Amino acid sequence: xxxxxxxxxxxxxxxxxxxxxxxxxxxxxxxxxxxxxxxxxxxxxxxxxxxxxxxxxxxxxxxxxxxxxxxxxxxxxxxxxxxxxxxxxxxxxxxxxxxxxxxxxxx
Amino acid sequence: xxxxxxxxxxxxxxxxxxxxxxxxxxxxxxxxxxxxxxxxxxxxxxxxxxxxxxxxxxxxxxxxxxxxxxxxxxxxxxxxxxxxxxxxxxxxxxxxxxxxxxxxxxxxxxxx
Numbered sequence: 001x002x003x004x005x006x007x008x009x010x011x012x013x014x015x016x017x018x019x020x021x022x023x024x025x026x027x028x029x030x031x032x033x034x035x036x037x038x039x040x041x042x043x044x045x046x047x048x049x050x051x052x053x054x055x056x057x058x059x060x061x062x063x064x065x066x067x068x069x070x071x072x073x074x075x076x077x078x079x080x081x082x083x084x085x086x087x088x089x090x091x092x093x094x095x096x097x098x099x100x101x102x103x104x105x106x107x
Numbered sequence: 108x109x110x111x112x113x114x115x116x117x118x119x120x121x122x123x124x125x126x127x128x129x130x131x132x133x134x135x136x137x138x139x140x141x142x143x144x145x146x147x148x149x150x151x152x153x154x155x156x157x158x159x160x161x162x163x164x165x166x167x168x169x170x171x172x173x174x175x176x177x178x179x180x181x182x183x184x185x186x187x188x189x190x191x192x193x194x195x196x197x198x199x200x201x202x203x204x205x206x207x208x209x210x211x212x213x214x215x216x217x218x219x
Binding site for chain 2: 009045095096102
């Protein structure tokens, strides 16, 4: 099956800093999504981005499907950005998740 | 408001007991999924169902069972055969053929 790897596994930032999270996947995919899991466990979809670039406020994402990677950019980070960020790719009829990047933002 | 509800939020089980986690959705989604999350790890797929009365095993189905008798409901039973059941369990639903998942808020199961 498809393998999904994320880096870095942990990231500690001070408020206001920028960061880049990476997702590598082992096979061609027609679906790639980024999720944020808050400290209480709730998962929220951030982007559906099988290719190209999208932006939503301070967050943006880029997927280069031909090179099998995606990047999530967080600018001017805030304490509310803390949590775990997951990349997930579509495999036939289900999503396969990476192991996540745990982000901690301190004031 | 439409959504997906998991209950209970916290569950404690004695070793050797079966326990059932509830997942209900009112989004009219055909597909439902169960994932397991261990500390510091990603989500691993346990079971999923694309339609009523049908379901498929995911990557870690051993020690678990499910049923899908109604479109709205997809309960997960953690059996005594599951050797390491302590984990956070997440249920999700989607329209079949799409990947627009909606997640529940999860059930944290602890074996005592």
